[in-house]
Amino acid sequence: MNLLAANLDMLIALSAAVAVVAAVLVVAWPYFVRDHLTERMVQVTNENERIRVRERNRLNAQSKQISLRTEPKRLYKLIVDRLNLAGTENGETVKMLRMAGYRGEGPITAYLAIRQLAPVGMLVLAALYVFVILRLDYPFFVKLSIVMAAAGLGYYAPAIYLKNKISKRQFSIRRSWPDALDLLLICVESGMGIEGALRKVSGEIGSQSVELAEEFALATAELSYLQDRRKAYENLADRTGLDGVKGVVTSLIQSEKYGTALSQSLRVQAQENRDMRMNEAEKKAAALPPKLTVPMIIFFLPVLFAVIITPAVIQVMKV
Known part of the structure; x- marks a missing residue:
């Protein structure tokens, strides 16, 4: 009986010791495990700053700079x-x-x-x-x-x-916007950052739309100089005034703020803008017959009547 009581006391003491050690481990565990999220956020911040400094130095190192601002006369x-x-x-x-x-x-x-x-x-x-x-x-x-x-x-x-x-x-920006989104999607999926993707697309889309290439180049410069990247995206939307551009800008801002996937959003936006461009072309094609009615009445019907009636008039004059 005494042996059983001694074993029971030892078991209780061992359980208490295990509980105390487990409580100490639970409390002290965060201090022993490295905070990977904080380190990752610091790395991302440093990378953004490094890209900003690199782009700023690249823009300053250009020998021939094109000024988008002009002094008043x-x-x-x-x-x-x-x-x-x-x-x-x-x-x-x-x-x-x-x-x-x-x-x-x-x-x-x-x-x-x-x-x-x-x-x-x-x-x-x-x-x-x-x-x-x-x-x-x-x-x-x-x-x-x-x-x-x-x-x-x-x-x-x-x-x-x-x-x-x-x-x-x-009109120039709206016509080239879906193609620019496809190029931007390819650049982002290949692993390029948004600054590099915008700079690459601005160089490629210039042959199709000089205005859109200019806006992308200006957005790249603002991303390099401005501390608030959200402001650079909003400026892009304000300078164009197009709903399609505003939708993409909203996706870019959400991606910057919440870390959401940008490629899927760009793919959806590109398809929507392409559908919008096709719908606009279909509307113009559907409005073409009513617009052709008046020119046909004025220019086509008189000639047709002259061709039909002239032989009869000639026959009547001979008789």
Whole structure:
């Protein structure tokens, strides 16, 4: 009986000792195991900084640099300063100029000055043409209305030109965007970083769309210089103003923030943009017959009637 009690006491003591050792191991285990996640995040941060420094040095080492920003001309700057037009500048004007491909202080100053000079110039030219050169035989009120209409056209001409420039630029980018996404997908799946992929695609897509190549090159430079990479992606979306580009930018931002797979998202985005381009082409093809109706009535039917009726008229004249 005493032997059984002694064995039971020894078993209890051994169990207590094992429990204490296990508790100590559980508490101290995090201090003995290396934190691979923290080390990995530090490596990624250092790699991004190294890529940023390398790209910055590469851009600075180029002997012939193409400046995307232009200084304002002295005449335009003088007009803006004298008329105090700098206060009229708003974010929407700057955004539209960037979407049209004009960046920096120079285009903004030129746009503000031209918007004031164009009505005056059109007014003077129209008055000279109507009252001096043509000398129209119309009442004075009619001639004055023509001159004022020309001045109004001069006021709206810069905005119309800017919108036309934006439309042409967006059309070029939209047409080449699915192909650029396919090239970007190939580069990413081959193991290239996003900066290297954008730089590679900008060199390859230039033969198809100079505007898109320029945007990719500018995005690469911003990724190298800006500390906030999210801002570089958002600038790319703002400069283009296209929904397809905004969708890809959202995927890039999510990939940077959460570490999600970028290749699958790019593949889906490329297919969606290709479908959108095909749908747009089908809409244009479907709208072609109604547009051809009026030209056919005006130009085709009279010729057809002449070909059919002319022999009968000739026969009648002979009889």
